[in-house]
Amino acid sequence: MRRRHLVALLLTALALGLLGAGCLDGEEQSATPETVQGTLPTSTGLTEQLPAMKLTGDATAGKQVFETAGCKGCHTLADAGATGTVGPNLDDAKPDKDLVITRVTKGMGAMPPFAGQLTDQQIADVAAYVVQATGGS
Numbered sequence: 001m002r003r004r005h006l007v008a009l010l011l012t013a014l015a016l017g018l019l020g021a022g023c024l025d026g027e028e029q030s031a032t033p034e035t036v037q038g039t040l041p042t043s044t045g046l047t048e049q050l051p052a053m054k055l056t057g058d059a060t061a062g063k064q065v066f067e068t069a070g071c072k073g074c075h076t077l078a079d080a081g082a083t084g085t086v087g088p089n090l091d092d093a094k095p096d097k098d099l100v101i102t103r104v105t106k107g108m109g110a111m112p113p114f115a116g117q118l119t120d121q122q123i124a125d126v127a128a129y130v131v132q133a134t135g136g137s
């Protein structure tokens with residue numbers, strides 16, 4: 001009799017244990033790579049080719065653009081003495097050239113597009129400057 005109780009207890013414990021494990025398995029399955037749809041983004045997630053990407057930027061001219069186009073009001077960039085906090089701190093973000101060109105050309109969120117305001121050359125220049133000033137690539 002006592003033995004039977006023990007077996008029943010063990011079986012119950014086992015069943016509960018399996019149930020618990022079952023729940024965990026379910027959660028894990030929803031996070032497996034097989035369930036992720038679409039393509040993986042590249043390092044910056046940028047695929048669109050913009051005119052300024054074909055030009056060679058001049059970092060010296062780009063510093064002038066950075067200081068006069070309004071970038072300083074929104075971004076922190078030590079080299080330009082900029083302390084804006086509306087957008088990301090560029091010293092920390094270290095954006096690559098194509099990301100700067102894409103954001104400056106097209107804008108994003110609170111950042112306005114500069115496409116009609118700056119020439120493609122000026123956009124290439126400011127990108128070269130930001131990359132040089134932040135030590136990015």
Ligand code: HEC
Pocket residue numbers: 065066069070071072073074075086087088093094095099100103104108109110111112114126130
């Ligand atoms: C009105 C404020 C404002 C101005 C002016 C502005 N930006 Fe921005 N910028 C932002 C905001 C906000 C973001 C973040 C956009 C997002 O990711 O949603 C941003 C994003 C960026 C990024 C991408 C940073 C990253 O790591 O994601 C770069 C590079 C950048 N700006 C450069 C510039 C340059 C160069 C200028 C001047 C030509 C400029 N910005 C002018 C607000 C501004």
